[in-house]
Amino acid sequence: MAPAFHAIERGLDRCFGVAANPLRQLGAVAYWLFWAAIASGVYVYAYYETGVAASYASVERLSSSPRALSGLMRSLHRYASDGLVLTVALHVLREFTYGRYKGFRWFTWTTGVPLVALALVSGIVGYWLVWDMLAQFVSIAAAEALGALPGLGDTLVRNFIAPEAVTDRFFSLLAFVHIGVSLLLLLGMWIHVQRVSRARVKPDAALGWGLLATLIALALVWPAASQAEADLTRAPFALALDWLYLFPFPLADVMPPALLWAGACAATLALCALPWLTRTHRAPAAVVHPDECNGCGQCEADCPYGAVIVTPEQPGGPPRAQVIAALCAGCGICVGACPSATPFRSTPMLGSGIELPQLPVNALRTRLEHALGGANGSVVVLVGCERGARVGALADPAVTAMSLPCIGMLPPAFIDYALKRGAAGVMIAGCAAGDCEFRLGGEWLAARVAGGRQPRVRLAHDRRHRLRIVETGPSDAAALMQELTAFRAVLRRPTTSFQPGGARA
Amino acid sequence: MPKLLAYLAQGVLYALFATVIGYCSTSPRYRHLQPDQALLRLSFSHPGHIKADCRSRSAEELAKLPANMRAPLDCPRERSRVTVRVELDGAELYHESFQPAGLARDGASTGYRRLPIAAGSHRIRVQFNDDVRVSGYTHERMADIDARPGQIVLIDFASEQGGVIIR
Numbered sequence: 001m002a003p004a005f006h007a008i009e010r011g012l013d014r015c016f017g018v019a020a021n022p023l024r025q026l027g028a029v030a031y032w033l034f035w036a037a038i039a040s041g042v043y044v045y046a047y048y049e050t051g052v053a054a055s056y057a058s059v060e061r062l063s064s065s066p067r068a069l070s071g072l073m074r075s076l077h078r079y080a081s082d083g084l085v086l087t088v089a090l091h092v093l094r095e096f097t098y099g100r101y102k103g104f105r106w107f108t109w110t111t112g113v114p115l116v117a118l119a120l121v122s123g124i125v126g127y128w129l130v131w132d133m134l135a136q137f138v139s140i141a142a143a144e145a146l147g148a149l150p151g152l153g154d155t156l157v158r159n160f161i162a163p164e165a166v167t168d169r170f171f172s173l174l175a176f177v178h179i180g181v182s183l184l185l186l187l188g189m190w191i192h193v194q195r196v197s198r199a200r201v202k203p204d205a206a207l208g209w210g211l212l213a214t215l216i217a218l219a220l221v222w223p224a225a226s227q228a229e230a231d232l233t234r235a236p237f238a239l240a241l242d243w244l245y246l247f248p249f250p251l252a253d254v255m256p257p258a259l260l261w262a263g264a265c266a267a268t269l270a271l272c273a274l275p276w277l278t279r280t281h282r283a284p285a286a287v288v289h290p291d292e293c294n295g296c297g298q299c300e301a302d303c304p305y306g307a308v309i310v311t312p313e314q315p316g317g318p319p320r321a322q323v324i325a326a327l328c329a330g331c332g333i334c335v336g337a338c339p340s341a342t343p344f345r346s347t348p349m350l351g352s353g354i355e356l357p358q359l360p361v362n363a364l365r366t367r368l369e370h371a372l373g374g375a376n377g378s379v380v381v382l383v384g385c386e387r388g389a390r391v392g393a394l395a396d397p398a399v400t401a402m403s404l405p406c407i408g409m410l411p412p413a414f415i416d417y418a419l420k421r422g423a424a425g426v427m428i429a430g431c432a433a434g435d436c437e438f439r440l441g442g443e444w445l446a447a448r449v450a451g452g453r454q455p456r457v458r459l460a461h462d463r464r465h466r467l468r469i470v471e472t473g474p475s476d477a478a479a480l481m482q483e484l485t486a487f488r489a490v491l492r493r494p495t496t497s498f499q500p501g502g503a504r505a
Numbered sequence: 506m507p508k509l510l511a512y513l514a515q516g517v518l519y520a521l522f523a524t525v526i527g528y529c530s531t532s533p534r535y536r537h538l539q540p541d542q543a544l545l546r547l548s549f550s551h552p553g554h555i556k557a558d559c560r561s562r563s564a565e566e567l568a569k570l571p572a573n574m575r576a577p578l579d580c581p582r583e584r585s586r587v588t589v590r591v592e593l594d595g596a597e598l599y600h601e602s603f604q605p606a607g608l609a610r611d612g613a614s615t616g617y618r619r620l621p622i623a624a625g626s627h628r629i630r631v632q633f634n635d636d637v638r639v640s641g642y643t644h645e646r647m648a649d650i651d652a653r654p655g656q657i658v659l660i661d662f663a664s665e666q667g668g669v670i671i672r
Contacts, residue, residue: 086529237536
């Protein structure tokens with residue numbers, strides 16, 4: 001399924017551009033739609049009256065001019081909430097498909113599971129507030145379903161057996177629950193991103209406003225409407241059901257509610273336990289060499305998961321990086337950020353302030369020097385990402401391939417070092433923009449090459465054409481081969497102009 | 506992709522997003538009840554009678570009890586289950602017993618069932634038994650109803666209103 005998702009994403013990249021591709025920022029889109037639902041909900045609540053007759057009447061007043069601001073806000077509230085559920089479902093499916101729930105991601109995944117339930121509960125209670133025939137169906141069906149839980153029994157549903165059983169105060173309680181659960185959802189959303197540095201909670205501006213304009217257009221063309229006023233002496237025949245929120249209730253009609261609850265609980269527990277049920281090998285965490293660390297804080301700034309903190313080891317002492325192993329993804333982006341990870345240093349045993357134990361920078365330098373020994377400008381150094389196209393398959397006597405856990409691990413000084421040691425050129429094959437397994441690797445490398453982020457790539461002008469950066473995916477081996485061939489052809493020319501690094505394989 | 510084509514594709518995808526949301530927020534319609542059906546709704550919450558009478562403790566029994574617990578009468582708390590039987594036009598439609606709530610089974614029996622019936626004229630007979638010591642039924646009510654399609658006919662029980670209620 002992952003290849004299918006990749007293919008759809010690539011298609012959407014062509015339509016929206018990588019930065020505005022909605023599939024690459026479903027979490028941020030969910031945040032955006034949540035805020036749209038909150039803003040329109042605040043407006044609706046200002047005009048909403050709590051009471052058996054007042055609830056329906058006040059919502060009907062709002063909808064009496066469906067294309068005026070009040071009607072628009074009511075419709076927007078519904079459609080933004082529906083969009084939220086749809087986006088969350090896609091978000092869960094995408095992260096599951098890409099296996100982004102295991103290892104160090106367990107916290108983000110597990111804290112996301114209750115958010116689905118909270119979003120559904122908030123929406124379901126919202127439908128009660130209208131107190132139309134749909135609300136009547138939902139309230140009775142919900143009370144029947146809750147009655148199957150131990151300790152509640154069939155008492156709850158007696159609140160809806162006759163018109164006199166429902167009181168005005170009930171709607172005050174409902175409004176309180178609707179707002180309260182929405183606030184709990186917001187709290188949960190905040191917790192959900194706590195282990196992600198620079199969490200994307202705002203979508204690309206063009207996409208965000210595009211989505212909002214789409215929902216407003218939908219509200220104008222297809223205004224949300226109430227059904228007939230609730231009447232507990234009559235049962236509804238056919239209901240215009242919001243399937244995105246209310247799908248459990250038809251299920252409760254065809255299966256015992258206890259079975260439905262058992263299924264929901266089992267599914268929730270299974271989702272929560274997924275990171276442990278499918279445990280895989282976890283990359284070793286980065287380690288700090290205090291003697292090499294100057295406490296600059298660049299690793300802390302670049303770590304995508306907040307796994308590095310820079311703090312004095314002892315009170316009053318100099319600041320040093322510290323790795324929180326439980327949060328570390330083992331991506332090596334911190335190594336690429338460390339200014340001491342420069343192969344130009346004359347120490348025989350090169351050490352970096354922060355390193356991956358399985359791939360120390362000294363081993364990288366040794367490997368590079370060995371490959372370039374007596375190269376005389378004929379060897380191309382090809383650096384790739386383990387998650388992208390397999391660069392090892394392209395190695396030959398004239399191409400030295402080095403694969404890193406993430407392209408963001410490459411210390412920029414290695415590029416200049418390779419060229420000075422006789423490499424014909426350096427080709428860096430990172431993952432396609434937005435595809436980085438560790439979120440920020442490609443972004444940081446591009447910023448370092450462009451000179452916008454420390455440590456910067458320092459290349460003399462006459463060497464710049466000998467660096468090429470391409471974006472590749474796991475299935476782009478053939479395209480990468482073409483890029484490499486083209487790059488080598490450029491390098492063979494006696495003189496050439498600067499090629500901006502940003503090709504796409 | 507040419508810019509114009511990309512914008513066009515974006516428009517189509519935004520429209521698709523709107524269509525999915527707009528459609529799923531109201532469609533397809535869910536049929537909760539057939540057009541020729543009415544709904545019989547049974548809902549009650551009623552404590553059955555205490556299952557057994559109080560009895561006097563013998564002198565030996567009292568002597569075995571701690572001094573502060575030597576009540577002369579032993580009164581069991583457990584209540585009778587409530588049995589309900591509904592008959593529609595002479596045929597049994599529903600028959601079930603509801604246990605009292607509580608660990609000691611000393612609470613009220615509560616029941617709720619939805620029973621779709623054909624709309625039209627019917628004779629309904631509802632029988633309750635709230636005392637296991639009585640064979641047969643302790644409360645009964647019969648009513649002729651003319652249920653319109655979609656109408657809810659409620660069966661309840663309230664001792665203070667004479668027992669079985671059909672409305």
